[in-house]
Amino acid sequence: MGEGKDIDLLAAAIVIGITNGAFIALIALGYTLVYGIIELINFAHGDLFMLGTFACLTTLTILGFGTEVGIAGTPWLALVIAMLVAMAFCGGLNVLAERIAYRPLRKAPRLAPLISAIGVSFIFINIGLFWQGPTPRRFPDLLPQYDFLSQFFGLHTLVRFTVKDLFVLSLAVPLMLGLAWVIQNTRMGKAMRAVAQDSEMALQMGIDVNRVIAFTFLLGGLLAGAASLMYGLYNNNTVFTLGFTAGLKAFTAAVLGGIGNVSGAALGGFVLGLLASLTVTYFGGQWENVGVFSLLVIILVFRPTGLLGQIQGDRA
Amino acid sequence: MPILEVQDVHTYYGNIEALKGISLKVEQGEIVTLIGSNGAGKTTTLRTIAGVLRPRRGTVRMDSSDLTKTPANQIVRLGIAHSPEGRRIFARMTVRENLEMGAFARGAANIADDYERVYTLFPRIKERLKQRAGTLSGGEQQMLAIGRALMARPKLLLLDEPSMGLAPVLVELVFQTIKEINAQGMTVLLVEQNAHMALTIANRGYVLQTGKIVLSDTAKALASNEMVRKAYLGED
Numbered sequence: 001m002g003e004g005k006d007i008d009l010l011a012a013a014i015v016i017g018i019t020n021g022a023f024i025a026l027i028a029l030g031y032t033l034v035y036g037i038i039e040l041i042n043f044a045h046g047d048l049f050m051l052g053t054f055a056c057l058t059t060l061t062i063l064g065f066g067t068e069v070g071i072a073g074t075p076w077l078a079l080v081i082a083m084l085v086a087m088a089f090c091g092g093l094n095v096l097a098e099r100i101a102y103r104p105l106r107k108a109p110r111l112a113p114l115i116s117a118i119g120v121s122f123i124f125i126n127i128g129l130f131w132q133g134p135t136p137r138r139f140p141d142l143l144p145q146y147d148f149l150s151q152f153f154g155l156h157t158l159v160r161f162t163v164k165d166l167f168v169l170s171l172a173v174p175l176m177l178g179l180a181w182v183i184q185n186t187r188m189g190k191a192m193r194a195v196a197q198d199s200e201m202a203l204q205m206g207i208d209v210n211r212v213i214a215f216t217f218l219l220g221g222l223l224a225g226a227a228s229l230m231y232g233l234y235n236n237n238t239v240f241t242l243g244f245t246a247g248l249k250a251f252t253a254a255v256l257g258g259i260g261n262v263s264g265a266a267l268g269g270f271v272l273g274l275l276a277s278l279t280v281t282y283f284g285g286q287w288e289n290v291g292v293f294s295l296l297v298i299i300l301v302f303r304p305t306g307l308l309g310q311i312q313g314d315r316a
Numbered sequence: 317m318p319i320l321e322v323q324d325v326h327t328y329y330g331n332i333e334a335l336k337g338i339s340l341k342v343e344q345g346e347i348v349t350l351i352g353s354n355g356a357g358k359t360t361t362l363r364t365i366a367g368v369l370r371p372r373r374g375t376v377r378m379d380s381s382d383l384t385k386t387p388a389n390q391i392v393r394l395g396i397a398h399s400p401e402g403r404r405i406f407a408r409m410t411v412r413e414n415l416e417m418g419a420f421a422r423g424a425a426n427i428a429d430d431y432e433r434v435y436t437l438f439p440r441i442k443e444r445l446k447q448r449a450g451t452l453s454g455g456e457q458q459m460l461a462i463g464r465a466l467m468a469r470p471k472l473l474l475l476d477e478p479s480m481g482l483a484p485v486l487v488e489l490v491f492q493t494i495k496e497i498n499a500q501g502m503t504v505l506l507v508e509q510n511a512h513m514a515l516t517i518a519n520r521g522y523v524l525q526t527g528k529i530v531l532s533d534t535a536k537a538l539a540s541n542e543m544v545r546k547a548y549l550g551e552d
Contacts, residue, residue, distance in 0.1 A: 187420075190409070190413060190416065190417065191417075191420065193406070193408070193409055193413075194406050194409065194417050194420075197406045197407065197408055197409070198404055198406060200368055200404075201400065201404045201406070202417075203367075203368070203388040203389045204366060204367075204368070204388070204389075204391070204392060204397075204398050204400070205389075205392065205417045205418060205420045205421065205464075205468075206389050206390070206392040206393055206420050206421025206468070207389055207417075207420055208389050209389065
């Protein structure tokens with residue numbers, strides 16, 4: 001193997017890592033938003049994402065694209081519909097879970113909502129099991145098999161940058177920027193930041209804190225819903241246990257970036273995606289989680305607040 | 317008719333009765349001060365009025381509404397704004413955003429005048445609009461907390477320990493400003509440890525001791541009252 005091949009391998013791993021990082025980041029944002037506002041680790045969030053992939057699958061099946069056999073071209077309209085359905089479904093379900101399982105425990109000791117979140121996680125997993133059964137389901141491969149580097153630029157390289165990668169990044173990045181914009185500039189976004197910093201003072205400003213919290217769960221759900229379509233189309237499979245691994249990775253990414261910090265979650269997602277992909281490329285798939293979680297341990301030992309974590313103390 | 321009427325309020329922390337039947341009135345245009353030592357219940361009284369704490373018994377009337385039955389986030393809409401103990405500005409938001417939050421209940425419409433009013437009262441705030449509020453000095457944070465409360469255009473301003481932790485020259489400035497705000501027509505209920513300063517600017521005062529009002533009079537009379545002089549003004 002020459003030197004060119006080594007660099008190719010590295011570049012290929014980086015592209016895969018960035019794309020995978022995008023889903024992880026979108027899910028991680030759901031963890032960090034909720035943690036930032038009510039200091040709850042929403043254990044059910046990964047499972048919400050899993051249900052999102054099922055919602056996509058069911059929608060695509062109803063629209064006649066459950067299996068890609070005999071389809072010429074990509075049914076873009078169906079994909080847009082599936083994504084909107086998944087976003088609405090995950091957003092709505094997350095708001096519902098907050099209303100039923102977390103809000104009544106708002107004044108309870110910190111452990112109570114945490115246990116409640118684990119309960120919601122089990123409920124979601126079992127809904128998934130009931131919905132699509134215990135075996136992995138094939139997710140239709142509806143995007144064109146077009147690689148820009150070899151087919152458009154005529155490069156002979158291991159690196160692939162396909163329509164799939166472009167699809168994921170061109171959706172995920174604007175969604176993240178959109179989220180940042182909402183938080184920074186809208187009335188609701190400012191109210192979110194106020195509640196996150198001092199919910200009692202936010203009440204005194206006239207902010208309806210419960211509504212702001214529900215809105216936060218809505219945002220997290222919308223992002224998980226969008227991520228679920230991207231994941232399905234990229235990986236072409238899903239299973240009812242998907243939420244556990246996806247959720248654990250995303251949670252790790254959120255902690256890595258500094259839980260509660262929105263840019264941190266996005267950064268953490270990409271760092272984690274890259275690290276996972278590099279570990280797989282150079283050490284083999286069985287080492288992926290070892291690499292990921294070793295990094296988590298190292299970060300937490302040397303920088304417990306995460307990469308971009310806030311220094312606590314101003315009654316954050 | 318008084319603008320605020322607190323009647324026989326009992327507030328508890330768990331099973332500890334912090335307020336043992338507080339009654340007080342604030343008339344339109346007054347500065348009324350609550351003085352007393354640490355733990356007497358001054359802050360608890362303000363927090364009960366602001367709706368953060370709920371009394372077990374008693375009523376807090378503002379116009380025709382009973383504040384003890386009003387959701388906490390609606391109280392500012394009835395015309396009460398609270399500049400709390402310890403300032404509690406939103407440290408990670410900008411100074412400008414803090415002021416904006418103060419006007420949250422009023423929506424975004426016609427708040428330009430209110431910004432200008434705050435800038436006139438506190439020129440130093442205007443110089444720091446884009447800064448994170450947490451980076452302000454203690455005095456500036458206090459000004460911001462008062463400014464934020466004024467942004468709600470309240471009928472009644474609750475001020476809790478505005479002099480706490482400030483250098484004497486800043487204390488002077490803050491009290492000057494409170495007088496100025498009052499001269500513009502704002503009714504103020506002021507809680508202070510610095511009884512001397514508070515009685516200088518107030519019209520009337522109440523003295524609290526372990527959750528009860530033990531004395532109420534005009535500020536002038538309180539300042540010359542022997543018990544007050546000994547206990548709160550540090551004179552023998």
